[in-house]
Amino acid sequence: MDNIAGTKSSLVWTVNLSVVALVLLWTIPTFGLLVSSFRDRDQITTSGWWQSLFPSEQNIVYRIGDADTQRPEGAGFVIDGNVFGDGTGEVNAFGITSREPTAFAPGDVADMGDGVTATVQEDGTYAVTSPVAFEGRSPRLFITSVTPPRFTLENYDRVLFAEGLGRAFLNTMTVTIPATVIPILIAAFAAYALAWMEFPGRALLIAGVVGLLVVPLQLSLIPLLKLHNTLGIAGEYLGVWLAHSGFGLPLAIYLLRNYMVGLPREIIESARVDGATDFQIFIKIILPLSFPALASFAIFQFLWTWNDLLVAIVFLGNSEDTLVMTGVMKELLGSRGGDWEILAASAFVSIFVPLVVFFAMQKYLVRGLLAGSVK
CATH class of the missing domain: 1.20.5 (Single alpha-helices involved in coiled-coils or other helix-helix interfaces)
Structure with a gap:
């Protein structure tokens, strides 16, 4: 059934x-x-x-204002402020040592020794009083608070207006566009030759292209960099264009060759009977029919090149004049990469252009991927 x-x-x-x-x-x-x-x-x-x-509970270690912010009050001196700064929150408890961070309730007076007292209100305002002027390092307060949900655009402001980001955007476009076009041009000619032209060693070349698909690019970084240094193109855009083109050519040739093999043989044979040369067949017949496959690879190559950091740093360097967007965003994260909020904002800033390219060419991507699946 x-x-x-x-x-x-x-x-x-x-x-x-x-x-x-x-x-x-x-x-x-x-x-x-x-x-x-x-x-x-x-x-x-x-x-x-x-x-x-939802509101979240936070443990805040807050160091009160410096001695310069103290003011005389009565027979002593006072340093006051708000533990939340410009934000809002609700203090559940506070303490004066890390061992007892919840020893006092909001409004209680905590004895910090030597006549120094501290109090923290529920809204976060605090006051630390001393019978003598504050000197040296300021004491700390340990706050347990409930913070209401809060959203901010400061992360995007920091990323979008970071120093050097505009130049890095232009550098990225300068690297990405040629590194996408060059392998497509070369691979289209090679794919046509491997698909429709008879010559000795064609099968070995196809096997070599397939084998190159599984070779990690990291294996070739040092030899290629030495070659670029010898040729004098290290640190130049030409060097990184050639590197990206070389790394993308195996996939491009493999994808385009498989697509071109599936094109109707009758069309090509009819063109040859009419006296068309291989170059005329390639330009006037193969390329127009292969546009979906070309667009598919263009999307993959553009996305990979746009998001690349390793190849750009190795072959282009990390100076301010040549740094790409991924390099600038890496600098924003700091040496330890702990600024998660900057990482999240940077991710969406960096994918804006690739998303535009993808949605503009997605119909061609689907055609290229499904080509040859139905006869």
Whole structure:
């Protein structure tokens, strides 16, 4: 009964559930990253993105103002302020030592020794009084608070207006566009030759192209860099264009060759009977029919080159004049990469242009990937 026309195979539901699962695996983390890009460091550290709409409990180690901010009051001196700065929150408890961070309730007076007292109100305002002038390092307060949900655009402001980002954007475009066009031009000619031209060693060349697909690019970084230094193109755009083109050519040739092999042989034979040369067939017939495959590879190559950091640093350097966007964003993260809020905002800033390219050419991507699947 499973093969009766009009009935659905049980595998259909399996495929549908698998697609839904894959979509969720990509969508949920992306949405979480988007939410995190609008949160500050304290919120990201204390709670997950799924708790962003709810108040979160935070433990704050706050050092009061410097001695320069003290003011005389009565027979002593006072340093006051708000532990939340310009933000808002609610203090549940506070302490004067790390061993007892919740020793006092809001409004209580804590004895810090030598006549120094501290009090913290529920709204975060604090006052530390001393019978003598404050000197040296300021004391710390340990605050346990509940912070309401808060979203900010400061992360994007820091990323978008970072020093050198505009120049890095132009550098990235200068690297990406030629590094996408050059391998397409070379691979299109090579793919046509491997698909429709008979010559000795063609099978070996096809096998070599397939073998190059599994070779890690890291194996060739040092030899290529030495070659670039010998030729005098190290640190130049030409060097990084050639490197990206070389790394992308195996996939380009493999993809385009498989597509061109599936084109109708009758069209090409008819053109040859009419006296067309291989070059005329390639320009007037093969290229127009192969546009979906060309667009498919262009998307992959553009995305890979745009998001690249390793190849750009190795062959172009990391000076301010040649630094790409990924390099600038790496600098924003600091030496330890702990600024998660900047990382989240940088991710969405960096994917804006690739998303535009993808949605503009996605119909060609689908055609190219499905080409040859149906006869």
